[in-house]
Amino acid sequence: MAWTHSQTPPVKGHLPVLLPLRSMPQGLPLQDRLFNVWTASILVLALAAALITPAFAQDATPGRSAFAILLEWTPTLAKGFGFNVLISILSMAIGTVLGVGLGILQVSPLRPVRQVAWVITQFFRNSPWLVLLFYCILLIPFQIEVFGTKIPFPGWVKAVIGLSLPVMAYMSEYMRGAILSIPTGQWESAESLGFSRGQTLREIILPQTIKRVLPSWMNLYAVLTMATPLVSIVGVNDVMALTRAALSAEGRVDLLIPMYLYILCWFFLYCYPISALTRWLERKYSVKL
Amino acid sequence: MSWTEDQPIVSLKDVHKSFGEVKVLRGVSMDIQKGEVICIIGPSGSGKSTLIRCINALNDIQSGSITVEGIEVSDPKLDKLALRKKVGMVFQQYNLFPHRTVLQNVMMAPIKVLGQNKAEVEQRARDLIRKVRLEGKEDAYPGELSGGQQQRVAIARSLAMSPDVMLFDEVTAALDPETVKEVLNTIKDLAADGMTCILVTHEMGFAREIADCVYFTDRGVIVESGPPATFFDQATDPRTREFLSQVL
Numbered sequence: 001m002a003w004t005h006s007q008t009p010p011v012k013g014h015l016p017v018l019l020p021l022r023s024m025p026q027g028l029p030l031q032d033r034l035f036n037v038w039t040a041s042i043l044v045l046a047l048a049a050a051l052i053t054p055a056f057a058q059d060a061t062p063g064r065s066a067f068a069i070l071l072e073w074t075p076t077l078a079k080g081f082g083f084n085v086l087i088s089i090l091s092m093a094i095g096t097v098l099g100v101g102l103g104i105l106q107v108s109p110l111r112p113v114r115q116v117a118w119v120i121t122q123f124f125r126n127s128p129w130l131v132l133l134f135y136c137i138l139l140i141p142f143q144i145e146v147f148g149t150k151i152p153f154p155g156w157v158k159a160v161i162g163l164s165l166p167v168m169a170y171m172s173e174y175m176r177g178a179i180l181s182i183p184t185g186q187w188e189s190a191e192s193l194g195f196s197r198g199q200t201l202r203e204i205i206l207p208q209t210i211k212r213v214l215p216s217w218m219n220l221y222a223v224l225t226m227a228t229p230l231v232s233i234v235g236v237n238d239v240m241a242l243t244r245a246a247l248s249a250e251g252r253v254d255l256l257i258p259m260y261l262y263i264l265c266w267f268f269l270y271c272y273p274i275s276a277l278t279r280w281l282e283r284k285y286s287v288k289l
Numbered sequence: 290m291s292w293t294e295d296q297p298i299v300s301l302k303d304v305h306k307s308f309g310e311v312k313v314l315r316g317v318s319m320d321i322q323k324g325e326v327i328c329i330i331g332p333s334g335s336g337k338s339t340l341i342r343c344i345n346a347l348n349d350i351q352s353g354s355i356t357v358e359g360i361e362v363s364d365p366k367l368d369k370l371a372l373r374k375k376v377g378m379v380f381q382q383y384n385l386f387p388h389r390t391v392l393q394n395v396m397m398a399p400i401k402v403l404g405q406n407k408a409e410v411e412q413r414a415r416d417l418i419r420k421v422r423l424e425g426k427e428d429a430y431p432g433e434l435s436g437g438q439q440q441r442v443a444i445a446r447s448l449a450m451s452p453d454v455m456l457f458d459e460v461t462a463a464l465d466p467e468t469v470k471e472v473l474n475t476i477k478d479l480a481a482d483g484m485t486c487i488l489v490t491h492e493m494g495f496a497r498e499i500a501d502c503v504y505f506t507d508r509g510v511i512v513e514s515g516p517p518a519t520f521f522d523q524a525t526d527p528r529t530r531e532f533l534s535q536v537l
Binding site for chain 1: 345347369370373374376377378380382384385386387388397398401402403443446447450
């Protein structure tokens with residue numbers, strides 16, 4: 001503003017009390033959001049910690065440096081991390097498809113359909129992910145026979161199914177909220193133009209929900225990715241399981257902290273851009289509907 | 290029941306409608322002939338909007354009968370699509386589809402609902418957009434248009450279904466004063482082309498100019514009706530006179 005409290009307002013009735021408390025932050029371009037001073041400092045700190053911690057411990061245990069060992073194990077750990085990413089993508093895909101369907105059923109005009117969809121949603125949304133994983137591992141047979149062909153269900157496939165269940169439930173809630181947030185006028189004008197309910201959903205309502213659901217959906221993906229190490233508990237060889245294997249193979253206590261810190265950095269580097277992009281999208285879409 | 294053009298195109302007989310305990314319509318009857326322009330005026334909460342929403346079955350009625358070209362609207366086995374092919378509706382809040390361009394908004398219903406040929410529909414849609422004087426805006430999104438422009442797109446979108454009756458529910462109430470006129474002119478053009486129009490409106494000057502018959506509703510009943518000249522200058526019912534003295 002060009003004038004302060006001590007000066008007379010340029011316009012009569014233009015009072016400081018009417019001004020916004022503080023101006024909205026200027027929207028930064030996406031790349032500046034991703035690579036700004038905060039991100040950089042967090043990364044530097046993480047790397048420094050990873051390097052310094054083993055350096056302190058090194059006097060006690062002779063042999064290769066912790067850094068060299070991390071480097072040596074990197075290809076193996078990368079494969080494990082790739083597995084985590086694969087599991088997260090598959091769970092997300094299955095959960096999204098099921099969740100969108102379930103969300104649509106939650107706003108069905110038929111009361112029983114609505115209620116069943118609601119119960120399913122609430123059940124899986126309020127269950128611990130690890131317990132769901134255990135259930136899937138235990139309940140799903142290791143192979144299913146369909147028309148004489150045996151379809152195997154290895155542990156990681158069961159884990160994908162287990163993780164897709166909470167994703168489905170969250171997605172269902174997001175969809176329900178998004179569909180209900182579309183003004184009723186959209187339904188009415190579609191109805192008066194002769195669109196059936198199904199056509200209205202497909203052609204008019206669902207396309208408009210995408211923008212509203214997208215930020216939550218991406219956030220859910222980041223959360224899901226960070227939850228994938230749970231699969232190591234049910235015997236899938238993900239990055240966590242491989243890290244434990246590497247640690248026991250090396251048998252060095254001083255490696256514990258740097259090794260896990262190293263894995264944390266990987267998850268951070270994968271998930272942080274997603275959450276930054278999410279926040280950027282949220283801001284972008286929050287202004288106009 | 291077959292309908293011939295000498296019978297009323299829209300006919301309401303003793304229509305009752307309530308939302309829960311609230312009685313919104315308490316015995317409304319009116320006959321509208323093909324090509325007539327009807328304006329419904331009245332204080333807010335008098336049931337004007339509900340009345341015209343009942344005509345295209347957006348609201349159901351508790352008793353009485355509504356027919357449009359012989360189609361019984363309150364029939365539980367009503368073929369809603371058949372009704373909506375005949376009745377077009379324009380809303381106060383335009384309700385355009387924000388994710389589609391102007392041209393797509395106009396083309397959508399004939400293609401998706403009636404299954405008409407895309408090229409033919411596009412030709413007709415472009416003609417309609419020209420008719421509501423929005424040529425050049427075909428590829429704009431609703432959010433990029435002014436309220437008056439959006440409302441004219443809504444009119445074109447409704448006309449694309451080639452209805453016989455158009456319902457206008459306070460279509461200028463959300464508009465800036467200077468854009469009201471462009472929408473009213475569009476409606477005037479339509480009326481001049483012989484379209485049967487039923488308007489709920491607060492534009493008294495417009496009602497006086499364009500209407501064949503003005504209806505005044507209050508508390509769910511039609512208090513008074515007549516051609517605009519007699520209605521506005523020689524209203525007999527005290528409620529009508531009080532209302533007119535407040536708005537004129």
